[in-house]
Amino acid sequence: MTKLLVKGGRVIDPANGIDEVIDLLVTDGIIAAVDKNIKAAAEVIDAAGLIVCPGLVDIHTHLREPGYEYKEDIASGTRAAAAGGFTTICCMPNTKPVIDNGATASFVRERARKSGVVNVYPVGAITQQQEGKRLAPIAELIAAGCVAVSDDGQAVMSSEVMKNALEYAKMWGLPVLSHCEDKNLSHNGQMNEGYYSILYGLKGIPAVAEDIMVSRDILLAELTGAHVHICHVSTRGAVELIRRAKKKGIHVTCEVAPHHLTLTDEIVGTYDTDTKVNPPLRTGNDIEALIAALSDGTIDCIATDHAPHNIESKDCEYNLAAYGISGLETAVAVCMDWLFHTGKVNINQLIKLLTIQPAEVLRLNRGTLDIGAEADITIINPETKKQVVPNRFYSKGTNTPYKGMMLKGWPYMTIVKGRIVARDGIIL
Ligand code: DOR
Secondary structure, X not given: OOEEEEEEEXXXXXXXXXXXXXXXXXXXXXEEEEEOOOOOOOEEEEOOOOEEEEOEEEEEEOOOOOOOOOOOOHHHHHHHHHHOOEEEEEEOOOOOOOOOOHHHHHHHHHHHHHHOOOEEEEOEOOEHHHOOOOEOOHHXXXXXXXXXXXXXXXXXXXXXXXXXXXXXXXXXXXXXXEOOOOHHHHOOOOEEOOHHHHHHOOOEEOHHHHHHHHHHHHHHHHHHOOOEEEOOOOOHHHHHHHHHHHHOXXXXXXXXXXXXXXOOHHHHHHOOHHHOOOOXXXXXXXXXXXXXXXXXXXXXXXXXXXXOOOHHHHOOOHHHOOOOEOOOOOHHHHHHHHHHOOOOOOHHHHHHHHOHHHHHHOOOOOOOOOOOOEOOEEEEEEEEEEEOOHHHOOOOOOOOOOOOOEEEEEEEEEEEOOEEEEEOOEEO
């Protein structure tokens, strides 16, 4: 029997209302006890001064395999997740081939089982080839283990197709994850439309391109009774629409990415293509609304939208660069440094947004330290200060606008099913 005893850490398990300096015992990959002064013959991890919480769950990751292994693959992406404190990730279907059929979804699960180091759940496509025209075989995707459907990276522009998708998904109780972007308004846009897009001479993507589609999807969720989850919310307008919809009892949830909580469109002035992301970095006014929505329950979870790219896709003119930020390895530090240490979000709330709440959005049986649950545990050292050094990432994508920044509060250890997978950012 293998035993692991995590001793003297501040255990925060929001699902069970625990926030206490206490011990945690893992036996054979299962959480066996959470109690004071546990005594057991076990490998001991001294967690004094550290935060011990359920393994972090990221419901929005791009693993790029199959098809774009030069950007990321399941081996490198899951190592990036573990180094970043995540024990469970859900991967988006914009691969080649697209995850729009059972065989590709099964391939991803099989590869994750063989080469992955964290739990991986595939997200299937809403439409075939993510073209927004014909529905993908959703029942087949579910049978192959998909936990949701999404055309992420592409908006489903046809309201009729989206309505059909919602009606169909509802029969299975399946969430539809919506990338909200009115492409007629956003096309060829490089950054947020506003003062800085004019100043920098780049074509803008207006906030309403997002708000219009959020509004449409809320109306369709109300009509169909289906569950719509809004991906990477980035505008004040979207937050206000979602808050109102929730008050009305419409089944809508949403996520926000760390970069949309911390960086504004002003930094695009460096013309560093690592600041190019979709939806684009917005304004301080949007950030204020997003942070308020983290604490009042409007935003359900933080998700990385980890979008790794190869050098060639980013080392070019701003107009030609790919959209996306490699986010798995900086998410915790960005949130700890910019949200927790500044007093903007309390630690219990932050842990909730990274564990039980994302798990609940996709109905994953994860995100708690329940006795008898698989022992997925993340330990965070709130005091560690480290610089972001992309060429030390496990991700193949070094595209991060946080490069060189000194951040405070990093994952110390990632434990998956009772096995220590990462320590101090190093995969074991
Ligand atoms: O910036 C982004 N990158 N936004 C998306 O929606 C897609 C993603 C990607 O796949 O690179």
